[in-house]
Every structure is written in structure tokens, then in C-alpha cells.
Amino acid sequence: MKIKGYRFPCEVCGENKVISSIQVFFRKNGEVSYARARHFSADKKFYYHQQSLEYTNRKLGELANIDPCQALDGKSIGHTEVESSSKLRTMVGLPVPIPKRVQNRS
Numbered sequence: 001m002k003i004k005g006y007r008f009p010c011e012v013c014g015e016n017k018v019i020s021s022i023q024v025f026f027r028k029n030g031e032v033s034y035a036r037a038r039h040f041s042a043d044k045k046f047y048y049h050q051q052s053l054e055y056t057n058r059k060l061g062e063l064a065n066i067d068p069c070q071a072l073d074g075k076s077i078g079h080t081e082v083e084s085s086s087k088l089r090t091m092v093g094l095p096v097p098i099p100k101r102v103q104n105r106s
Helices: 053-064
Strands: 002-009 019-026 032-040 046-051 080-082
Touching: 002 053, 019 053, 032 053, 046 053
Parallel strands: none
Antiparallel strands: 002 019, 002 080, 019 032, 032 046
């Protein structure tokens, strides 16, 4: 099973609301088996909203038709591939830029 992270509005909260992190679970044959929106609550805990397969497939189709150089509201619209074997790999969302190492001159 593969898990990929995408950014589009949560179906439960409303399509015109804030962009959410969506975790999409794929079967081995490439079909979407499950999708959920990940939200962060005021008490600093995550909660999830299940997304319908029809909605998820429609949004994935829309993302496929967007030029990768374009961005929504200045945010990246790509995806991050995730394996389900380690803690770091369970985090899904936008890739975080890694700062270049600064070398001290002596």
C-alpha cells in the first residue's frame, strides 16, 4: 500500500474552505482505497475527516490538469510519496525545504 499526500480542500469542511493536507491510500493496482483530511485542533491534536472516493478521484484529476509551475495562493500543489514503515514517513504534507549547511570560516 502506498500513501501520498496532497493539498486540496476538505470535502467535509466545504470545498471553498481552507486547503487541507489530504492523505490518499492507494492499493497495489493504483486505485484509491481511502482518503482523509488531516486537521489540527486548538488542543494541539490531529483529527481526520474521511473523503469520499468520488471526491478524491475528481480532485486528483483536477490536480493532474494543473501546470506544476503554477501554485494556489503561493503554496505548492505537489505531492509527497510516503511509505508506511517509519515515524518520519507517516508525516504527509508539503515538503519542507532543508537549509544549506553553513560553513564557519576560521
